[in-house]
Amino acid sequence: MSIQPALTNDPAYREFLREALNSHPYPSQSGFNVHAIGVTKSGLKIIGGNHEYGITSAIHAEESLRANWAEKAGPKDLIETLGFATKEDSEMFFPCGNCRDVLKDIISPTGNMIYGNPDGKMEKLPLYKLYSDDHKKLHGINVTAQLQRLVDDALDSLNKSYDYTLSDKNKNSLYAASIQTKSGEIFSAGFEGDIAYHPSLPIRNAQILLKHSPGITENRLSIDKLVIVQKTKPYVPYKDRQYLTEFVEASNFFLGKNNYSNPVPIYLFEVEDDGKIKNRWRTFSSDWLPFPFSPKALGFQNELKNSIDKLFR
Numbered sequence: 001m002s003i004q005p006a007l008t009n010d011p012a013y014r015e016f017l018r019e020a021l022n023s024h025p026y027p028s029q030s031g032f033n034v035h036a037i038g039v040t041k042s043g044l045k046i047i048g049g050n051h052e053y054g055i056t057s058a059i060h061a062e063e064s065l066r067a068n069w070a071e072k073a074g075p076k077d078l079i080e081t082l083g084f085a086t087k088e089d090s091e092m093f094f095p096c097g098n099c100r101d102v103l104k105d106i107i108s109p110t111g112n113m114i115y116g117n118p119d120g121k122m123e124k125l126p127l128y129k130l131y132s133d134d135h136k137k138l139h140g141i142n143v144t145a146q147l148q149r150l151v152d153d154a155l156d157s158l159n160k161s162y163d164y165t166l167s168d169k170n171k172n173s174l175y176a177a178s179i180q181t182k183s184g185e186i187f188s189a190g191f192e193g194d195i196a197y198h199p200s201l202p203i204r205n206a207q208i209l210l211k212h213s214p215g216i217t218e219n220r221l222s223i224d225k226l227v228i229v230q231k232t233k234p235y236v237p238y239k240d241r242q243y244l245t246e247f248v249e250a251s252n253f254f255l256g257k258n259n260y261s262n263p264v265p266i267y268l269f270e271v272e273d274d275g276k277i278k279n280r281w282r283t284f285s286s287d288w289l290p291f292p293f294s295p296k297a298l299g300f301q302n303e304l305k306n307s308i309d310k311l312f313r
């Protein structure tokens with residue numbers, strides 16, 4: 001990652017972040033106030049705060065911002081600068097995976113993100129750095145019998161995926177995932193849609209199978225590889241990448257390994273209807289969600305470790 005967040009002292013950014021503090025977060029459970037602001041190409045300013053409800057559910061500040069943007073600006077007026085204001089100096093936090101999906105089509109690719117205290121430390125990062133290019137072609141790597149089995153299992157899950165709200169036109173946006181563990185087990189899952197547009201995503205579904213199937217061992221927690229299968233060029237929402245990031249972080253923490261020296265290889269396959277591989281790519285869990293919003297980044301290392309410890313009790 002060549003570009004890192006850089007400190008900025010720009011008075012215009014100070015003024016901009018100050019305006020974000022006019023938003024009204026409602027963090028009834030976490031107590032963590034997030035004040036977001038965006039300024040569009042035409043100069044329109046939009047704010048949004050996080051709102052918590054239910055059982056640790058929340059509308060994130062980015063989601064409030066998008067809803068306000070849709071009412072006031074709309075698709076022709078993209079957000080050029082995105083800001084998050086804090087009342088004290090703190091580390092820079094980055095949007096969660098889901099919020100990257102929420103923001104992706106409403107921000108300008110040349111825009112910036114400003115984070116910090118309008119009266120103290122502020123940092124800046126180009127918005128495009130929050131996204132990654134997964135499509136680096138694989139050359140000279142054979143699809144071994146083992147890899148083919150992961151593809152076949154994922155394809156089977158893809159064909160079982162449930163969603164009746166997709167139109168024929170975007171039917172191929174569905175994908176499925178297979179996780180191969182160091183214990184030699186394979187956990188595959190597809191997409192589970194629902195009428196309320198709150199689907200359960202394939203990597204998440206595969207992880208639930210992995211964690212909650214009886215007979216867990218340390219070697220099952222260590223993910224050897226992840227395979228994604230789709231009937232067009234694969235695209236995995238950042239929301240599902242977030243689940244992988246969090247799980248890899250938890251298992252690496254439990255196993256005493258470093259996330260960056262022990263990333264999970266991710267193989268992405270475009271397949272024909274009959275399962276024949278058309279194209280293949282590879283990336284790594286450490287590149288897939290740049291600048292992750294993760295438990296470790298928020299200081300929840302012990303909770304991470306406990307989440308795994310209790311699988312063995």
Ligand SMILES: [Zn+2]
Nearest residue numbers: 060095096099
């Ligand atoms: Zn978020």
